[in-house]
Amino acid sequence: MKIHDLTQIAIGAALLASIGSIAIPIGPVPITLQMLGIMTVASILGAKKGGLAVVVYLLLGLIGLPVLSGSGGLAPFVGPTVGYLLAFPIVAFLIGWSSERHRSFPALIGYNVLFGLGLVYLLGSLGLQAVFGMTFIDALKVNIPFIIGDLIKAVLAAAIAYKLSTNPQMRKTLAS
Numbered sequence: 001m002k003i004h005d006l007t008q009i010a011i012g013a014a015l016l017a018s019i020g021s022i023a024i025p026i027g028p029v030p031i032t033l034q035m036l037g038i039m040t041v042a043s044i045l046g047a048k049k050g051g052l053a054v055v056v057y058l059l060l061g062l063i064g065l066p067v068l069s070g071s072g073g074l075a076p077f078v079g080p081t082v083g084y085l086l087a088f089p090i091v092a093f094l095i096g097w098s099s100e101r102h103r104s105f106p107a108l109i110g111y112n113v114l115f116g117l118g119l120v121y122l123l124g125s126l127g128l129q130a131v132f133g134m135t136f137i138d139a140l141k142v143n144i145p146f147i148i149g150d151l152i153k154a155v156l157a158a159a160i161a162y163k164l165s166t167n168p169q170m171r172k173t174l175a176s
Helices: 003-020 034-062 082-101 105-132 136-141 144-165 168-175
Strands: none
Touching (some): 003 034, 034 082, 034 144, 105 136, 105 144, 144 168
């Protein structure tokens, strides 16, 4: 991996850390901009670099930096957000991999909705089920208040990634 690649990964992780620390607590899972950042970074950087940016971001949280909805350390990884956090690098890889193959605006929205919402809600609900002993359906219902906001984030992330990826200077920067 080249220095250029490492720099892109670091910038992606820094972006995630800066917006991931913003949280509005509404229950066991807060409203955050994490998914907007993850979908955008993965769509722009691709599978490998986007996935690694998310892993670096999660490691920053794990070592105690307050980047995971305003908290850090081990607690977010053993609490109600565990499933969501574990989904993040998988989702970043899948969105990045898909966007490397087809980067139209509608396709990016589709990847963001399928993986960024669908898979995150699925794994997040499994985490809630494990932590709270809820039924899967009850855990899945916890996601309902987030759907509209997350759909807006999916479209916004696709728009940002599409606009940047069609910019000749940005394409040159990402390719080198």
